Amino acid sequence: MSDAQIAHVRDGGRRWTLPSVQSFSHVTEAVVAPMMDRPASRSYWIAFAAMAVLTLIGAIGIGLSLAYGPGLWGNNTAVVWGFPIANYVWWIGIGNAGTLISSLLLLTRQKWRASINRFAEAMTLFAVSMAGIFPILHLGRQQYFYWLAPYPATMGVWPQWRSALVWDFWSILSYLLFSILFFYVGLIPDLATLRDRPGRRGWRRFYGVLAMGWQGTPRQWRAQDRLHTIMAVIAVPLVCSVHSIVGLDFAASLMPGWTESIFPPYFVVGAFFSGFAVVVLIALIIRWAMKLEGLIVPAHFNVMARVILASAIVMGASYGAEWFSAWWGGDAADIRLVVYEFTGDYWWLYWLMLACNVAAAQIFWLPAMRTNVWALVAVSIAVLVGMWLERILIILNTLSNGYEPSFWRTYAPTLVDFAILIGTLGAFVWLFLIFARLIPVVSMHEVRELVSEERA
């Protein structure tokens, strides 16, 4: 970022747009022109093709798994969860953060959300879609996944409501559909902008249908604003409950290291942590690729880096609480688990996780690092790697080292495991690339309001 832009932050200015963005039409053009008026760049198509290849690799992994079963994975008789559940928890965590960030910042009247909320919400939709793949795959008999839904079956069979699997089904389904509605409610006015802007007739009709006849009358704005706020009020506890339920999948069991009441909040903080890391990465890429320097300013990265730093401290405290509980409780299995985490089969992964999740973000104590592109990228990637390691190690350390020594097994993932993980990463980015060409990546109507306030 340029010295002038950084000085803009250091001067204590609380402007969330650069002075170059002066009028409402500047906002519209800055957001719409890169997606509609300019052809996609060469680097866009290279990224598009690369992600399509990764998605194809994932599809092959999934296809093989469907054809030959879970025997192709690294899961064994002790580590029955392995990659599929770790990937699920990781993706759902990232997915939780988008709606949480958007709704929480809306309710706390944080003006800076205007530039980031749209792609944070899109991140939720794509990440939760990726997350939903894994529990279905892990069922083994994927063709019967619809048995989780209540319907009047011929044999009179109903779902087992006392199972945590049913909780997951309802939480993912409700959260995904609710997030789509929340996303759409905020998007309607911007769809009308695309409809009314000069351009190809076919695209204008496409956006016109999606805009549902939006005119922007006071009556419509009041209704839209009211519903958006009400949905934000619902979204905050919904997000917390979704990831708490994921935490309860572990905590409701009787395994060492899992039966802990701290798991639900610990999972929610982890979701917020990894989600913000993805938002920072996406914001950096969008800002550079779509030339949105006027709308996504260094102050945004400054504040997001602070959130990541605070989350890293909470994560460190959570790990400390886990170790302390084991020592203070005195349970032999719990103490053995903590020793195993530091010295057992996966010791180096555990130390790497601590470095990524707790140590890396401490660099943000230095103000200059909070607006340094390379520091932001490095820490965000470290957080994502660290959070994925945390998800897999929660499973591996406990299941490889349970109560019964005869059940102690180490775990080694297979190529198919990696193919599916890589495939979901590719599909996530691929969907984002498509999104960036179809939907305004920044909420134009909210930034217009911001510009109006800052101009005043």
Add this chain to the structure above:
Amino acid sequence: MTAVAIATFDSEGAYLRARADAIARDHRIVGEWMPYASKALGEGEGRNGILASVLAGGALGGFGLFALESWSAVSAYPIDSGGRALWSWQAFIPAPVEFSALAGGIAGMIALFVKARLTRLNHPAFDWNEVADASQSSFVLALGCDEGEDANAALDLLAGAGATHSRLLGV
């Protein structure tokens, strides 16, 4: 109504001034369009029924699913799962809680469509170019002029308040 005086404004302040002047001089506002939610217009407005719809939809969805769980587990398909009670109400709570949020959201969406009169893809207002500007960059105010009224006075009012563009439309 024989004519409409329509004007665009490039700032919320100018638009609100024009609106206040029009009301003060007894002009009839026949249309308003804006590029973002002007908070000034929201002040003093009562509830618009969306909250009630969300609450009703959420309650219906949540209690409905809880009732379905209870009926199917106790009556339609009673199975002994490790000796746990058939009506394990505590385990029945998470799914309805999640679903009530979704049901509330769907009900709110329907209420939005009704209250904001959406799904009407074609509307006479779309024939006015100014309305298209409103979704991109401008505040737009339209004043109705009845027979015998001085339409030019309405135009002057709009221009005097800082309109960037104004014109008369025949009706």
